Amino acid sequence: MAELLLYIAARAQHVHELIEPALHAGKLVLCDRFFDATLAYQGGARQLPFKLVKELNDLATHGLKPRLTFLLDCPVELGLRRAKERYAEKVGAKAGDRMEQEEIAFHERVREAYLAIARQEPNRMIVLDATQNIDALQEQILQEMNDPLILCSAL
Numbered sequence: 001m002a003e004l005l006l007y008i009a010a011r012a013q014h015v016h017e018l019i020e021p022a023l024h025a026g027k028l029v030l031c032d033r034f035f036d037a038t039l040a041y042q043g044g045a046r047q048l049p050f051k052l053v054k055e056l057n058d059l060a061t062h063g064l065k066p067r068l069t070f071l072l073d074c075p076v077e078l079g080l081r082r083a084k085e086r087y088a089e090k091v092g093a094k095a096g097d098r099m100e101q102e103e104i105a106f107h108e109r110v111r112e113a114y115l116a117i118a119r120q121e122p123n124r125m126i127v128l129d130a131t132q133n134i135d136a137l138q139e140q141i142l143q144e145m146n147d148p149l150i151l152c153s154a155l
Helices: 002-024 035-045 050-061 076-091 104-120 134-145 148-152
Strands: 069-073 125-129
Touching (some): 002 035, 069 104, 069 134, 104 125
16 A cells, blocks of 8 residues: 555656646657556556555546557566566666566566556557567557547547
8 A cells, every 4th residue: 555655646746747737838748657557556466446546546647647558568477577687787686676576476467457457448558569579569659659540639
């Protein structure tokens, strides 16, 4: 619960200080994680009540919701290996950060929670195969971003 509340507090500050001012200025906002991460990690993997997580997310974001979310999906083992490699390059430690050190079952619950969100919101969530090479993945993302229906849809 403490972890959830810390993430919610950080999200509220991020929305207040960065996202809302940028939106009010007419800017495009890209986030590498947003409220879906809290649903997946704290709701799915930590198994806190989804209703509570959603309500706190809504409170922290003032109801803001991304127009489009890309879910880069791959098997848990591959995703963990990549994350640990990035962590090792960044800080020199091989074990990964606190989340990456969680058991495989934790990460399977995270992945399933993300996929469940994508099934519930197929118009917002685009699931991409993250096992493909980065150039192909980048091309898919750019194609989706250039879709006029996506660019013209309401917030």
